[in-house]
Amino acid sequence: MPTSRELTIQQLRQHDLFAALTESQWADIVPHTHLRAFAAGQRLFSHGDPAHEFFLLREGVVKLYRVSAGGQEKVMRLIRSGMTYAESVMFMDEPRYPVHAEGVDAGVLVAIESAAYLGILRESFDVCRCVMARMTARLHANWDEIEALTLQNSRYRVVSYLLGLVPADAAGEARVTLPSRKALIAAQLAATPETLSRILHALCDEGLIEIHDYEVRIPDLAALRRGLR
Amino acid sequence: MPTSRELTIQQLRQHDLFAALTESQWADIVPHTHLRAFAAGQRLFSHGDPAHEFFLLREGVVKLYRVSAGGQEKVMRLIRSGMTYAESVMFMDEPRYPVHAEGVDAGVLVAIESAAYLGILRESFDVCRCVMARMTARLHANWDEIEALTLQNSRYRVVSYLLGLVPADAAGEARVTLPSRKALIAAQLAATPETLSRILHALCDEGLIEIHDYEVRIPDLAALRRGLR
DNA sequence: CAGGCACCTTGATTCAGGTCAAGCCGCGGC
DNA sequence: GCCGCGGCTTGACCTGAATCAAGGTGCCTG
Numbered sequence: 142m143p144t145s146r147e148l149t150i151q152q153l154r155q156h157d158l159f160a161a162l163t164e165s166q167w168a169d170i171v172p173h174t175h176l177r178a179f180a181a182g183q184r185l186f187s188h189g190d191p192a193h194e195f196f197l198l199r200e201g202v203v204k205l206y207r208v209s210a211g212g213q214e215k216v217m218r219l220i221r222s223g224m225t226y227a228e229s230v231m232f233m234d235e236p237r238y239p240v241h242a243e244g245v246d247a248g249v250l251v252a253i254e255s256a257a258y259l260g261i262l263r264e265s266f267d268v269c270r271c272v273m274a275r276m277t278a279r280l281h282a283n284w285d286e287i288e289a290l291t292l293q294n295s296r297y298r299v300v301s302y303l304l305g306l307v308p309a310d311a312a313g314e315a316r317v318t319l320p321s322r323k324a325l326i327a328a329q330l331a332a333t334p335e336t337l338s339r340i341l342h343a344l345c346d347e348g349l350i351e352i353h354d355y356e357v358r359i360p361d362l363a364a365l366r367r368g369l370r
Numbered sequence: 371m372p373t374s375r376e377l378t379i380q381q382l383r384q385h386d387l388f389a390a391l392t393e394s395q396w397a398d399i400v401p402h403t404h405l406r407a408f409a410a411g412q413r414l415f416s417h418g419d420p421a422h423e424f425f426l427l428r429e430g431v432v433k434l435y436r437v438s439a440g441g442q443e444k445v446m447r448l449i450r451s452g453m454t455y456a457e458s459v460m461f462m463d464e465p466r467y468p469v470h471a472e473g474v475d476a477g478v479l480v481a482i483e484s485a486a487y488l489g490i491l492r493e494s495f496d497v498c499r500c501v502m503a504r505m506t507a508r509l510h511a512n513w514d515e516i517e518a519l520t521l522q523n524s525r526y527r528v529v530s531y532l533l534g535l536v537p538a539d540a541a542g543e544a545r546v547t548l549p550s551r552k553a554l555i556a557a558q559l560a561a562t563p564e565t566l567s568r569i570l571h572a573l574c575d576e577g578l579i580e581i582h583d584y585e586v587r588i589p590d591l592a593a594l595r596r597g598l599r
Numbered sequence: 600c601a602g603g604c605a606c607c608t609t610g611a612t613t614c615a616g617g618t619c620a621a622g623c624c625g626c627g628g629c
Numbered sequence: 630g631c632c633g634c635g636g637c638t639t640g641a642c643c644t645g646a647a648t649c650a651a652g653g654t655g656c657c658t659g
Contacts, residue, residue, distance in 0.1 A: 207513070209521035217513060229509055232502040239510045262498070266491070269498045273461040276505045280458050281468045283512035284436075284446060290519045291560040292438035295616070323637070331520040336616060338638055524646070552607070565646060567608055 146176050149199050149251055156197060157275065158225060158258075161267040173257035178249050179203075185242040185250075186227075192236040194252040195228040201248015202321060205240045206328070216328040219245070219321060229276050231255035245325065290331055298330045299340045300369050303350070303357065315362055319355040344368070375405050378428050378480055385426060386504060387454060387487075390496040402486035407478050408432075414471040414479075415456075421465040423481040424457040430477015431550060434469045435557070445557040448474070448550060458505050460484035474554065519560055527559045528569045529598050532579070532586065544591055548584040573597070 153159055153174065154167065162170070176199075179185060185203065186192070203220040217240055220226050230236050236255065262269050289298050306317040319326060327337040344350045349365050351358040359365055382388055382403065383396065391399070405428075408414060414432060415421070432449040446469055449455050459465050465484065491498050518527050535546040548555060556566040573579045578594050580587040588594055 207517045213521055215520045229506045232506045239513050263495045277458045277461045280509055284468055287515060288436045288444060291444045292442055
């Protein structure tokens, strides 16, 4: 029976960032990966820390966020199992993490030493290309977010968030379950929990959704899309 | 006397994205670059257009922006002479421009065929590295912007914008000149021209800055930094 | 020189969304 | 059972910034 480490290593091998590696490149990098468990609420790294590693999340939930002088938090991204993060940081001249990272639900992550991976990149253009494609995607996602923050109101953001949760192949009706505490979702949408609560309530009143705890039923996807405003 | 094209080509050669090329790589790519003039107000490409080229701006000003359903514009970036843009788009599987681009002041740009440049990347890791470093920088600038938009008020954004204009080596007092029409600056800061005007006025009243047209005098940089709120 | 236009400013008004405060509910521990 | 606590909702209130509407001011053109 494979150990937990072996399982994780399999998962890593299949990830975008590693799938294009040759066997020998892969063998080179494995010793530079480290399994690490973390608790809910545990700080994983801080904004400004020197960055020597990037991460694949194997289990649990991690939030990447910033804090204003006044103490408000904005969750930049929520990381869930199978996602990598902080991989773009390694290209900086003096790499430092640009956000705080903290465990939301306890879990396990794999830390990959940036220097080792960079060495691999040097010899494989395909891998470079994958990395660049991911960075581009992230870049565009950020632009979308900036657009949503400045051009749209919070109702719009909530509705698009809900629509983003439904599987692409769904049509007509859909059911989704909220993937985390509502306060966290609110922080991602740049709103307060109160506002999120009110908007969801309003959407219920309009018959566009039904909520029971974390389960949301969308009786008519097309109607909700029209309800974007 | 060198032609305009020769001058531009020199400039291109010195740019980050091209500086690391070998002579032969450089010779390969030159035939795939195209000088192109544009007028103020001219649309250069549209959100969603297939992207086969990226650009170096040689003269003039270009804005990259999005438009909401209601018709509001948000300027994502202002491009000035010497800057490249749309270079990250070429790594997408089906490359399409993620924003609109329009001339603000008439000028001249160099269009570089993405396919040709990608071919070069394939053989030079150093070039790859430069590109990745730039993309990372852009990525982090976006995080900063998202933070400023969500965690901070518009006064904060205006003040940091002003501080961003002063040369890094300035101390004590500084003079800067606003690099474009105030309405455009406002759009970049996600504010209306009215709001920008009021904030600048308030800063004057507090003695933190003095404005005459497009010239801004900052009598005490440290005081302005404290005035961030 | 008059008129028109682009850009900016100023004031009055409105409104989305944040803040503060109270209350509700489900849950685990004693 | 009762208590305390964390997460969510609800209501009352406040405020920052957008919107709407009127002027300035400088510049170009006929």
